[in-house]
Amino acid sequence: MGLLHDQELGGWRAQEGESYLDPRAGEIIVFEDFFKRGFGVPVHSFLQGLLRYYEIGICNLHPNSILLVSTFIHLCEAYVGIELHFDPFCYLSCLRKKGTVGGSKIAGGVYLNLRDGMKNRYLSCPWNTSLTEWYKRWFYIREEPGSATFCDVGYVPKKRTSWTDRPKFSG
């Protein structure tokens, strides 16, 4: 689909028939569906900041959450022409843990969602579309040292107050 630079330039490698996530040092785990939704490396500082704030890794997010972040970034930067800021984003959305039934608790174990009452105050869009078996299409990609996108593949996100804290914002 033309979503990646070639393998050498892009620093990515395909999984090698593994049935579990097994990155090498300096690699992060990403999913094909992330790139279809506007993800790229090096990762935007806004997304890195969100990962730090919520204390999650990139592989913990569901692809639909990547789309929510991509759309917010593009709306602010390309349409409104303003600097990105956490407060409007956290005012509009919060992080939730996926239900306990089925699927991985690590890959896509959490998702960003518009808060109650925000659907009429933000972009109209079918944000939570059904997506099956996306977690089976992963690969590895090199990321800059110190990036917040690194994650421990054994880490199951624990709910934090930051996931739902709502900034005071009158906009």
Added chain:
Amino acid sequence: MVLIDWSRVDGLGVVRNFLARRVMPCQRRVYVAYEYQGWQDSTRLRPDNLDKPEIQQRINELFNLGDSSFV
């Protein structure tokens, strides 16, 4: 966000726009998106353009719309 007239912009339009520009919003950029310079912009993933049916096909896939949908 009161700056935005929500009746004139929707999520699908924003997604269509970044697909057409061939940029990845979650990727770090050397300058912000409102300084986008068209097909020769250095932040594009590729210089070639996607045609409208291909963009629509990607939109349909992302939002589980029917193959014949055009929004």
